[in-house]
Amino acid sequence: MGDIQENELREQAIQAAVRYYEFRHRDFKPFAAGDRIPYAGRVFDEKEISNLIDASLDFWLTTGRYAERFEQEFAGFLGVQHCSLTNSGSSANLLAFMALTSPKLGERRILPGDEVITVAAGFPTTVAPIIQFGAVPVFVDVTLPTYNIDVTRLVAALSNRTKAVMVAHTLGNPFDLAAVSAFCDKHDLWLIEDNCDALGSRYLLDGRWRYTGTIGHIGTSSFYPPHHMTMGEGGAVYTSDTTLKRLVESFRDWGRDCWCPSGHDNTCGNRFTQQFGELPHGYDHKYVYSHFGYNLKVTDMQAAIGCAQLEKLPSFIESRKKNWKQLREGLSALEDRLILPEATENSDPSWFGFLLTVRGGGVNRHRIVRHLEGKGxxxxxxxxGNLIKHPCFDEMRKNGVGYRVVGDLSITDTIMRDTFWVGVYPGMTEQMLEYMVVQMRKALSC
Ligand SMILES: Cc1ncc(COP(=O)(O)O)c(C=O)c1O
Structure with a gap:
């Protein structure tokens, strides 16, 4: 009787929230010229709301049944063994990097002063964990029109301190995974794929299509609202290496040695029978710390939203591809003035945005961007743009320590000066995309 009543009350609460969704959020207003066209945004329906209410009524609050379900389903989608949820893409990058500093990895661990090859044309938190730990980012240039790491620079960037390559797939366009992973294999380097902007992108390697983020040792995702799917705030780290998964979760969960899920005890069956460090024999495994960790877990409410979004992910990916194609075709006549983006060879990108670089010769990014923004x-x-030019690098630049640049970063500087992007997210309609093309043409003719 109690269970029946509880289920009924839960269902009533969920139905009330669904009605609220229909009243407040479902209204679809047709696009009119001049309406705001955001570069990205969350796309959701009553399923996200009902999951959110369901999770909040549990009042479990921390990581729970929805998080467990999401981790399994997301790993299944990607085709990897393990997924660990975390509270942002930046946290995912931090955890992916810190896992590789664990003493448990012996000789292969990254130590302060070791080098990590990366690029400066991207998002800061792909690089921040390297610097925060005291390792040295080694920057190489990127190429146009793919906006990804220039793999011809990898050999020159290698030193006897190189331990890893950590780069993002720029706005969904995969970097040359064949070249980068062969380089990492040859020199025994870790490969972290920052997949925060590329969820659903695929790459053909050794005759097999695989999702980006699953080819290197560790991949990361962001679920911040503009991304391919959202939990509000959220992120994930994924790998098929069980040792790395344990290390990621240790750093995520306070640095603990124990791997019991929240609310569970004695998963290892040896809670009071082991010897750790100089602790008394049998010290409670739950409170043994093998790393200096953080707490970067998600709440179950976030994961509940993620479970509903995951069901929509295949359609989100298709919309992004379709929208990108419409812009690419619509803008092809402007190729003499704008460098249009191109997919990396052997890849099938799930685009995060549509990148454009002005070719110069009187065309000015500032003017185009102002025109577009003025039209909504x-x-x-x-x-x-070029991360090294930012105030966070002031001291390092002044003292010339803490990072290395190999070759010049001339394309990175071009991107900083002349590149911008517009959205292709699933909330866009054909009319919006047509209007964007018209306004882009106007911007270039004025
Ligand atoms: C390539 C890349 N990596 C990492 C992040 C960080 O993700 P989050 O905002 O969830 O911390 C972003 C954010 O947009 C990103 O674009």
Whole structure:
């Protein structure tokens, strides 16, 4: 009787929330010229709301049944063994990197002063964990029109301190995974794929299509609202290496040695029978710390939203591809003035945005961006442009320590000066995309 009543009350609460969704959120207003066209945004329906209410009524609050379900289903989608949820893409990058510093990895662990090859044209938190730990980012240039790491620079960037390559698939376009993973294999380096902007992108390697983020040792995702799917805030780290998964979760969960899920005890069956460090024999495994960790877990409410979004992910990916194609075709006549983006060879990108670089010769990014913004079309820079030019690098630049640059970063600087992007997210309609093309043409003719 109690169970029946509880289920009924839960169902009533969920139905009330669904009605609220229909009243407040479902209204679809047809697009009119001049309406705001955001570069990205959350796309959801009553399923996200009902999951959210369901999780909140549990009042479990921390990581729970929805998180467990999401981790399994997301790993299944990607085709990897393990997924560990975390509270942001930046946390995912931090955990992926810190896992590789664990003493448990012996000789292969990354130590302070070791080098990690990366790029400066991207998002800061792909690089921040390297610097925060005291390792040295080694920056190489990128190429146009793919906006990814220039793999011809890898050999020159290698030193006897190189331990890893950590780079993002720029706005969904995979980097040359064949070249980068062969380089990492040859020199025994770790490969971290920052997949935060590329969920659903695929790459053909050794005759097999695989999702980006699953080819290197560790991949990361962000579920911040503009991304391919959202939990509000959220992220994930994934790997098929069980040792790395344990290390990621140790750093995520306070640095603990124990791997019991929240609310569970004695999963290892040896809670009071082991010897750790100089602790008394049998010290409770739950409170043994093998790393200096963090707490970067998600709540079950976030994971509940993620479970509903995951069901929509295949359709989100298809919309992003379709929208990108419409812009690419619509803008092809402007190729003499704009460098249009191109997919990396052997890849099938799930685009995060549509990148454009002005070719110069009187065409000015500032003017185009101002025109588009004035017409309601939201624009974005390629994040940092050149990260080394930012105030966070002031001291390191002044003292010339803490990082290395190999070759010049001339394309990175071009991106900083001349590149911008507009959205292709699933909330866009054909009319919006047509209007964007018209306004882009106008911006270039004025
Ligand atoms: C490539 C890349 N990595 C990491 C992140 C960080 O993700 P989050 O905002 O969830 O911390 C972003 C954010 O947009 C990103 O674009």
């Amino acid at each position: 079309i939201q624009t974005r820079m390629l994040f940092a």
